[in-house]
Structures are given as C-alpha cells and as structure tokens.
Amino acid sequence: MNWVVKRCKKCQQIMGACSPEALIHTANNCNGELEELNISRDELIIIEDVSTDKNFIEAMIDLKEKDIIEYNLKMSQFKAQLQQRKSSAPQSGSTVHCPRCGSTNITAGQRGYSLLTGFVGSGSTVNRCANCGHKWKP
Numbered sequence: 001m002n003w004v005v006k007r008c009k010k011c012q013q014i015m016g017a018c019s020p021e022a023l024i025h026t027a028n029n030c031n032g033e034l035e036e037l038n039i040s041r042d043e044l045i046i047i048e049d050v051s052t053d054k055n056f057i058e059a060m061i062d063l064k065e066k067d068i069i070e071y072n073l074k075m076s077q078f079k080a081q082l083q084q085r086k087s088s089a090p091q092s093g094s095t096v097h098c099p100r101c102g103s104t105n106i107t108a109g110q111r112g113y114s115l116l117t118g119f120v121g122s123g124s125t126v127n128r129c130a131n132c133g134h135k136w137k138p
Contacts, residue, residue: 103131
C-alpha cells in the first residue's frame with residue numbers, strides 16, 4: 001500500500017502514515033477533513049529525524065513548495081547527517097571503558113615482572129586505565 005502524508009485542516013496535525021483513502025481525522029474527536037501534502041512519507045521521516053517541532057516541519061513543507069532547489073539541498077544535508085550518525089553509532093559502542101571509573105583513556109601492554117610470580121605470566125596483555133590506574137584483562 002502507498003502511504004501518503006496528510007494534514008488535518010481543522011487541527012493542523014500532520015500524519016505520515018495515512019492510507020490514500022483516509023478522508024477524516026478521527027483522533028481526539030477532531031473529525032477534521034484531511035488534505036494530502038506535497039511531501040513523501042520517507043521525506044517526512046528524514047525531517048522528523050532532525051526535529052519533531054511542528055513549526056520546523058511546516059517550514060520544510062513550505063520550502064518544498066516555494067524553493068525546490070533549496071529544499072533538495074537541505075534534504076541532502078539531513079540525509080548526510082543521518083548517515084553519519086548511523087555509521088558512527090557502532091563505533092561508539094565498541095569503545096573500551098575503565099570498569100572502575102568509566103574513563104576511555106586506556107592503554108594496553110604486557111603484564112610485566114612481579115615479585116610474587118617473577119616472570120610467570122609476564123607476557124600476557126592487560127588493560128590499564130590512565131585515569132585511575134586500574135588493571136584488567138582484555
């Protein structure tokens with residue numbers, strides 16, 4: 001089914017998941033007539049990702065009607081921001097944090113010599129927090 005973006009003429013609510021056959025806005029007992037907007041559902045999703053402010057969404061719809069070149073430029077910028085956020089999200093989740101203080105200033109190195117164990121286990125790798133000095137196995 002092809003979903004369209006519509007606005008209630010009575011309460012001005014924008015709905016991005018309307019069936020093309022929807023004629024009346026029945027939520028909150030509004031019973032307002034719906035008008036189809038000149039914007040796709042995918043465009044509305046991108047715009048709402050930037051801001052859910054009603055005035056911002058209205059301004060973007062008006063911009064599309066008045067200056068399509070400027071609108072397309074803005075949409076390209078929004079899409080690039082969305083792509084950048086999506087691509088950087090997995091990287092931030094894999095950052096190593098100190099279990100004691102939460103710092104990300106971590107170094108990894110050899111365990112080293114110990115008076116108790118001597119050189120036993122000295123070749124094993126350990127993480128060290130540069131903030132609090134806590135050591136743990138990676």
